[in-house]
Amino acid sequence: MKKHIVTISTAAILSSAFASSTMASTYTVKSGDNLSKIANTHHTTVSKLKRLNNLASDLIHTNQKLTISENAKTAASQITVEKTKTTTYTVKKGDYLIKIANKYGISLAELQSWNKLKGHLIYPGQKLTVSKNGNKTIIELPKNDAPTINNETSTTQTPAAVSTYIVKNGDSLWAIANKSSVSVTDLKSLNNLKSDVIYTGQTLKIGKSTLKPSEAVATSDRTENADKRVDRVISEAKKQIGVPYSWAGSSPSGFDCSGFVYYVFKNAGYQISRLSSSTYYDLGKKVTSPRPGDLVFFSPNEGSKSVISHMGIYLGDRQFIHASSSKGVRISSIDESYFKKRLIGFKQL
Structure with a gap:
């Protein structure tokens, strides 16, 4: 009797330090403001304002919130809860690694990596991890409300050369960069980010583009850019038709299914990691x-x-291109009996 064991583990990670002060003071930029004017009004210096707000230049925009005093510098607090669902298999007499990998539709490299196997030796009764699925939930912790120096409202104006985006739950730098047609490196440089960590509600500068404040690319430009990226992806994918299957392969000498996706998107201009x-x-x-x-x-x-x-x-019209373990890179129909019965769904990078 075949046994499959599913376990779920949950880990809570404090993703940023608690650092807030009830004496905090901030200022909301109004039309016509500049750093020198704001510094003089609040009896500070331009250099201190730039340091407190991580500004790489003197450029500011209307409605931007600036930290005025040392006490106002705060860090958003949030907890990231990660859940991992693991399925295991108990080795039976006559089993071997590639047989088990094929049974569960995973690569030999994944099976060895998940179970920290250096070779191919296994034994009856041994429990092996044969799948790992996880999800991440970000919980925003309450923050102290900091009083603002100026509560006046003003008409929203954003310089044509600068656009911003407000981070939403589930966003990542990689996803925002691809959506906005910029590189992760440029995004980090523009926002003085030392790591890839971002948080929900954070305002990011996107740079010179057609983005509106707190919104994605304007509809017409987004559609045009998306169509061009899709054309590059499909073109790169079709170039590989006929390339043989190779477990853990991610080059034209041989692909597995995830290695094929990684190679195609990378060569189409996406910043993407090699994942399962x-x-x-x-x-x-x-x-x-x-x-x-x-x-x-x-x-x-x-x-x-x-x-x-x-x-x-x-590819559209119920067709998709993939690295088949039996026939290599090929185009298949989702309506084929084998795939139709095993279809899970669609995702977008």
């Missing part, structure tokens, strides 16, 4: 109406929704 199918599924944004360029995911068994074993790139 299940991790791409966890990181992606769920879509109900798939479009060309979206990712499509499958399970190893009919009716199963808990294990991600295969993925590909959706």
